[in-house]
Amino acid sequence: MRNELGGYPLYAVPPGVETRWASPENPGAAKSGGGTSNGGRKGAPCFPLAPGECKVLAEQASGSGTIRRIWSTLSDRSPEMLRALRLDFYWDGCDVPAVSAPFGDFFGIAGGRTAAFESDLFSSPEGRSFNCFVPMPYRRGMKMTVTNGGDKALNMFFYDIDFTVGDAHGDNVLYFHAHFGHQPATALRQDYEILPRVSGTGRFLGANVGVKADRERYFDVWWGEGEFKLYVDGDDAWPTLCGTGTEDYIGTAWELGTYHHRFQGCTFADHERMEFCFYRYHVPDPVYFHRDIRVTAQQMGTASPEQRERFRQAGTVLLCAGPDERYFDYEDEAKARQWENFERSDDWRSCAYFYLNRPEHG
Structure with missing residues (x-):
């Protein structure tokens, strides 16, 4: 066997x-x-x-x-x-x-x-x-x-x-495939595609991802609040499989440091240059699809009250994370004492791995 x-x-x-x-x-x-x-x-x-x-x-x-x-x-x-x-x-x-x-x-x-x-x-x-x-x-x-x-x-x-x-x-028995993608500046509120929609039957193995955060615009503020979403077998607006944050998806928590395990890890986490490389492989937790699959990741940050004040002093306009087009209100005293998520644009690149029931996926 x-x-x-x-x-x-x-x-x-x-x-x-x-x-x-x-x-x-x-x-x-x-x-x-x-x-x-x-x-x-x-x-x-x-x-x-x-x-x-x-x-x-x-x-x-x-x-x-x-x-x-x-x-x-x-x-x-x-x-x-x-x-x-x-x-x-x-x-x-x-x-x-x-x-x-x-x-x-x-x-x-x-x-x-x-x-x-x-x-x-x-x-x-x-x-x-x-x-x-x-x-x-x-x-x-x-x-x-x-x-x-x-x-x-x-x-x-x-x-x-x-x-x-x-x-x-x-x-x-399926054929192995890999898809490479790179977006030097992701668009606000448009999730980065780890794997564009692929039709067929197969298994998503996972991906390795590199993020070069925009330090000039966002300083050293955490960039990984975005969720990884896997749209399978006819999913349209909403995915069947949805994570809770970037570091959560790769098995750690509360931002990201360097580690490497069998199925998840971060090969480098340079907080000074704000450059990161990480991976998640679905070996013990298979992701099967029978009709199609699409995999995305949100670009979303979060600001503490102290970081919020830093953005205010710099005159940075930040789009709030949410269904409506709202921007940070720096004059709201109640908001000034809260953490708040915001949409970001950063440099993302990735290589996604999957098996498919045919030798070409284009």
Whole structure:
């Protein structure tokens, strides 16, 4: 019996299933084809990637299989390079990728700043490598590529893609997808879309999110009062699944610090620069959908009486959180002694992960 993450029991060898590794030492993952460079003495551990260049990391022209693990490291791990490199994964010969995301965002580093962390699906043991353990099944072949979309060459790209071939996938086995999004300045009262509406049957795995709060406008005031909302199976104006706040959704409380657990965490929380990167993965608490799904997050802050006075002195106009278009009334003495939520505009970026019953979701 397969386990929840698509593997096999440790004590069984499935019939007809073989193991393959794709790496610079054997990019085709060919049988008896590994380590042939330099007479077998480590001749091709990595490759350079010029601006505009695209490299195939792994490919299987036909037949079934499952991606089991992806590991990589780069000679340049700057935020600029992590955003310039793009990963694209294709299943079953499709021309449209099921995964298309910046390298860093895909591996859970939404803010571009590396940090040591470990979760159930992704990890970076010492902040210098990038690991993914999400199983990615396919039925009629696959292709995985990396493209340098920046204007700077990368000297060394190292990687391993570990997969099995010959897996027998039943009708209920789904395809892995990822959606990347970025909004440098979110619109007031328009929730940021973690995952735009996707039609089909599947499972939402979760997301990693990076927030760069507008410190110039909002100082160091907490930005995460907004709720995460999951609209499933025909939900329109109102979601079936609704959280109570950003830090609540990722399993902590009362704003956000640094931690990393199996299914939830915050890889960095820089309160001085007001930059944050966090994740939530729905592994023990599955989110299934049978018709469609859409996932959003509100951009909402809260102001204490002291912070409210600071905004008043700065002449900041703040839109109150609520159904009506009301603004902070700085002359109301009763309000001046209360906490109050307000709408914000900040820089949000995210990579959402999900399974779907078809190899492309566009």
